[in-house]
Amino acid sequence: MSIQIPRGTQDILPGTVEYWQYIEQKAREICRAFNYKEVRTPMFEHTELFQRGVGETTDIVQKEMYTFTDRGDRSLTLRPEGTAGVVRSFVTHKMFGSPNQPTKLYYIGPMFRYERPQAGRFRQFVQFGVEALGSNDPSIDAEVLALAMQFYQSLGLKSLRLVVNSLGDAESRQAHRQALIDHFKPRIGEFCSDCQNRLEKNPLRILDCKKDRDHELMKTAPAITDYLNDYSREYFEKVQQYLTDLNIEFVVDPNLVRGLDYYNHTAFEIMSEAEGFGAITTLCGGGRYNGLVQDLGGPETPGIGFGLSIERLLSALEAEGVELPVDTGVDCYVVSLGDAAKDKVVSIVNDLRQAGFVTEKDYLDKKMKAQFKAADRLEAKYVVVLGEDELEKGVVNVKDMQKGDQNEVAITELVHYLTNL
Structure with missing residues (x-):
């Protein structure tokens, strides 16, 4: 169970x-x-x-x-x-x-x-x-x-x-307290047990009762403002x-x-x-x-x-239909293609995170298309792609997911590039 x-x-x-x-x-x-x-x-x-x-x-x-x-x-x-x-x-x-x-x-x-x-x-x-x-x-x-x-x-x-x-x-409350007792006492039996118990202990609390809020004596009860x-x-x-x-x-x-x-x-x-x-x-x-x-x-x-x-x-x-400006997406999603690129992405992701970027990568050996879908679900602002060809050249492709623009950036310049963006 x-x-x-x-x-x-x-x-x-x-x-x-x-x-x-x-x-x-x-x-x-x-x-x-x-x-x-x-x-x-x-x-x-x-x-x-x-x-x-x-x-x-x-x-x-x-x-x-x-x-x-x-x-x-x-x-x-x-x-x-x-x-x-x-x-x-x-x-x-x-x-x-x-x-x-x-x-x-x-x-x-x-x-x-x-x-x-x-x-x-x-x-x-x-x-x-x-x-x-x-x-x-x-x-x-x-x-x-x-x-x-x-x-x-x-x-x-x-x-x-x-x-x-x-x-x-204290002086005002005491005067009001006695006025409330005098007001409610003759008919206190018509009120709930809580109100009856509060009459002498704390009659002010009777005014806050939810069960008897519509009782006629509630409408005519002495107001504290008259006793200040x-x-x-x-x-x-x-x-x-x-x-x-x-x-x-x-x-x-x-x-x-x-x-x-x-x-x-x-x-x-x-x-x-x-x-x-x-x-x-x-x-x-x-x-x-x-x-x-x-x-x-x-x-x-x-x-x-x-x-x-x-x-x-x-x-x-x-x-009121108020939408709070909460960003639940990620800044970067790093896509890797091939075993060597997959290994390199570990350090790239870490560098981006240390620079303050909310960054995610694939952990389930998904194909490239599935990785892009994951980036979409996470509302990634940028997708960084590293394949075997890019790794050999020491670069990554950075895609702006809103504009659709894509640029080739040196791996060593990636943090600086994204910071400027």
């Missing part, structure tokens, strides 16, 4: 992986422009990190984590998101002590959630995210949003919608001003609630409005988390960041 791939995972094969590489390279280029440095954290951490960092009332912690006990009887969990691990690393390595502040980091890597697989959603998925730690300046909120928008736009997406909200500081104190309101107005200054279009949605417990102040989502993208339109989500570093054992340190799925990005590109 053949072994099948686990449900909710995928093999990314040649011909497709090049698109992933292009996207990841674009992410790195944009992070470099914004001076964000890459950090790589373990794919599994102590379970407590996510319980404390993500929040025990979240769906991720309650239902979706891959958790196991190791041989030392320690509870470990495959990371379901990137922020908690990055902040843990920030604390572990005392990055807060660096004279270069804020600390600006990014990551790209696989995450794991046990959820129902559907279009653009997998149990193992790749997340790109950034974290800026150490600044309470609202301009860095705008910077993080600008980075995310620029990333999507650089790949050719146009049908984007940025939605922002403020969750306020002066500081929180002024902070949010500054963020909006900076976004306007950057010519970034956005809408304010008082009902936007991110699904993780650590958010406060700025919260945001970037959505795709492309026709045919699907019912779940969110591409990217993030926000400010000023208490998370302290929760994980570090000093009082503000932070803001976002995370996005590469899989959902690819779905959005497909929905």
Whole structure:
């Protein structure tokens, strides 16, 4: 019996992986422009990190984590998101002590959630995210949003919608929290068991419930924006001003609630409005988390960041019909005729590769016609032909596969010739 791939995972094969590489390279280029440095954290951490960092009332912690006990009887969990691990690393390595502040980091890597697989959603998925730690300046909120928008736009997406909200500081959230409890408590029995459990623990999470999203009380729930104190309101107005200054279009949605417990102040989502993208339109989500570093054992340190799925990005590109400029072909295919030429081609191919040319040759003793067909399949830009006559003269024939031109070139000059082309 053949072994099948686990449900909710995928093999990314040649011909497709090049698109992933292009996207990841674009992410790195944009992070470099914004001076964000890459950090790589373990794919599994102590379970407590996510319980404390993500929040025990979240769906991720309650239902979706891959958790196991190791041989030392320690509870470990495959990371379901990137922020908690990055902040843990920030604390572990005392990055807060660096004279270069804020600390600006990014990551790209696989995450794991046990959820129902559907279009653009997998149990193992790749997340790109950034974290800026150490600044309470609202301009860095705008910077993080600008980075995310620029990333999507650089790949050719146009049908984007940025939605922002403020969750306020601790004082604002406490006032809003009590208002939500008072609003939902008389009829909480009409809601799902998750909402009932969250009423006292974290009533804000009720607003993010997918089962009861159409309940009439959801439409009349108190908005956090009505409970913002002066500081929180002024902070949010500054963020909006900076976004306007950057010519970034956005809408304010008082009902936007991110699904993780650590958010406060700025919260945001970037959505795709492309026709045919699907019912779940969110591409990217993030926000400010000023208490998370302290929760994980570090000093009082503000932070803001976002995370996005590469899989959902690819779905959005497909929905908009965007073709990424990915070159999957080879530069040169070297055709050999005869045993002596076949031996010589080994060193010719190596010289071309060392010079930076993507080069291929025949390994199956194919006839000349079959070798040319192989070159066509590989979309070779140039075919270099070496037969016994050419070998005796110390030359090769170089054919431009687009123009059809063919020139005789000395073997010793081949690299120089192709470099000039």
